[in-house]
Amino acid sequence: MKKGVGMSNLSKQRRIQNEQLFRDINKQLQTTVKYLLENSETSTVLIEFYCECSDRLCMDRIELTAKEFESIERKQNVFVIKPGHNHPDLEKVVSKRRGLELVRKFIPTLK
Numbered sequence: 001m002k003k004g005v006g007m008s009n010l011s012k013q014r015r016i017q018n019e020q021l022f023r024d025i026n027k028q029l030q031t032t033v034k035y036l037l038e039n040s041e042t043s044t045v046l047i048e049f050y051c052e053c054s055d056r057l058c059m060d061r062i063e064l065t066a067k068e069f070e071s072i073e074r075k076q077n078v079f080v081i082k083p084g085h086n087h088p089d090l091e092k093v094v095s096k097r098r099g100l101e102l103v104r105k106f107i108p109t110l111k
């Protein structure tokens with residue numbers, strides 16, 4: 001192997017696994033979100049979750065209210081990322097909203 005292996009040399013599968021990891025972390029927030037949605041006052045509380053882009057060093061957070069989080073359609077292979085964090089070779093932007101973009105993977109993930 002050559003020295004200095006950078007992001008661009010990471011396999012596509014590996015990068016997708018990275019997105020899957022943050023997606024799983026974000027999924028765990030759903031219990032909290034459900035709880036917040038039970039009350040109209042807390043349904044607009046801002047929650048932070050991780051950008052699900054394929055950059056493994058990206059630790060950016062996306063701020064959304066519980067209501068907004070709940071309204072995101074969690075279809076298979078659709079990930080939530082910060083605007084501009086998409087990789088056109090891996091995914092396609094399917095929806096844009098304030099502060100976030102939804103992307104769909106070309107390659108199916110394991111789950």
Ligand SMILES: [Zn+2]
Nearest residue numbers: 051053058085
């Ligand atoms: Zn990102």
